[in-house]
Amino acid sequence: DVKVTQSSRYLVKRTGEKVFLECVQDMDHENMFWYRQDPGLGLRLIYFSYDVKMKEKGDIPEGYSVSREKKERFSLILESASTNQTSMYLCASSALGAGYGYTFGSGTRLTVV
Amino acid sequence: DQQVKQNSPSLSVQEGRISILNCDYTNSMFDYFLWYKKYPAEGPTFLISISSIKDKNEDGRFTVFLNKSAKHLSLHIVPSQPGDSAVYFCAGDMRFGAGTRLTVKP
Numbered sequence: 146d147v148k149v150t151q152s153s154r155y156l157v158k159r160t161g162e163k164v165f166l167e168c169v170q171d172m173d174h175e176n177m178f179w180y181r182q183d184p185g186l187g188l189r190l191i192y193f194s195y196d197v198k199m200k201e202k203g204d205i206p207e208g209y210s211v212s213r214e215k216k217e218r219f220s221l222i223l224e225s226a227s228t229n230q231t232s233m234y235l236c237a238s239s240a241l242g243a244g245y246g247y248t249f250g251s252g253t254r255l256t257v258v
Numbered sequence: 259d260q261q262v263k264q265n266s267p268s269l270s271v272q273e274g275r276i277s278i279l280n281c282d283y284t285n286s287m288f289d290y291f292l293w294y295k296k297y298p299a300e301g302p303t304f305l306i307s308i309s310s311i312k313d314k315n316e317d318g319r320f321t322v323f324l325n326k327s328a329k330h331l332s333l334h335i336v337p338s339q340p341g342d343s344a345v346y347f348c349a350g351d352m353r354f355g356a357g358t359r360l361t362v363k364p
Contacts, residue, residue, distance in 0.1 A: 149301070178352065187264070187347060187356035188302075203352070235301055244290040246304025 148172075151236050151250035158257050164223040166253050168236030176239045177219035178247065179203075179211065181232040188235065194219055195241075226257045261285045264348055264355035272363055277335040279358050281348030284329065288350035293322060293333050296345045296357070305346075306333070338362045 152167035170177065176195055180188040180203075190203030192211040200211050208230060212220045219238075223230055233254050237247035263282045271277045283291070289310055294302035308315040308322045308331070315322050321334045335342055340362050348355040 180354070185267075185356055187260075187262075188349075188354035190352050190354075193352065237301070244292075244307055244309060246292055246294070246307060247302075249294075249301030249303070251299070251301050 149236055149238055149248050149250040151234075151253050153253050154251065156253055156255045158226050158255065160226060160228060160257055162226045164226050164255065166221040166234055166236075166255070168219045168221070168250060169217055170238040170248070171217065172238060172248065173216065174238035174248075175216075175241045177213065178237045179209075179219065179221045180235045180237065181205070182235055182252070183232050191221065228257050231255060231257045260355070261353045262348055262350045262355040264358050266358050267356070268359040268361070270361045270363060271338050273340055274337045277338045277342065277360055277362065279333040279346050279348070279360065281331045281333075281355055282329055283331070283350045285350060285353070286329070290351060291322070291324060291331050292349045293320075294347040294349065296347065302347055340364050
């Protein structure tokens with residue numbers, strides 16, 4: 146069964162901490178994405194990557210960075226966590242091509258206190 | 259600025275009837291439109307897609323209609339089942355709407 150695995154289901158961090166959210170896919174997909182989901186706002190695109198070591202900003206990249214050193218792994222980094230980054234974070238992957246649906250992980254619920 | 263909009267936060271229908279979920283978009287450059295279904299505590303799962311060059315795509319009980327002139331698409335579920343109760347997201351390429359919570363009552 147194909148999978149996108151996010152390392153943590155729940156995470157509580159303090160304001161100002163550097164936070165790493167890890168995502169691994171086992172489908173050999175080229176594309177990987179990070180979204181955050183907030184009530185009433187749906188899924189908002191933070192960053193995406195079409196290839197190893199390649200990254201593109203999404204719609205809300207401020208306060209975040211990403212790393213893709215290997216094809217299967219896409220990490221989201223919160224450089225200095227703030228309370229407004231409390232959210233559900235969803236990682237997804239897809240094959241190359243716009244028509245392919247994404248496979249999502251189960252999400253990481255991050256709370257910044 | 260949201261490029262994909264789902265203006266109905268919720269929809270309730272009776273089992274066996276048709277569910278129609280609506281979605282509007284502003285970006286004419288989208289190549290594909292996709293629908294996802296999300297249960298609580300799970301990530302969204304891909305349901306059905308439609309190319310921007312088509313106006314209809316059908317998969318079992320699910321049909322998506324695209325009206326390019328109106329920049330509008332809709333997902334029809336016939337017949338609706340209680341297991342269809344979930345949040346449905348419309349997406350244009352990488353951009354998602356806010357979601358519509360569908361409740362199918364037995």
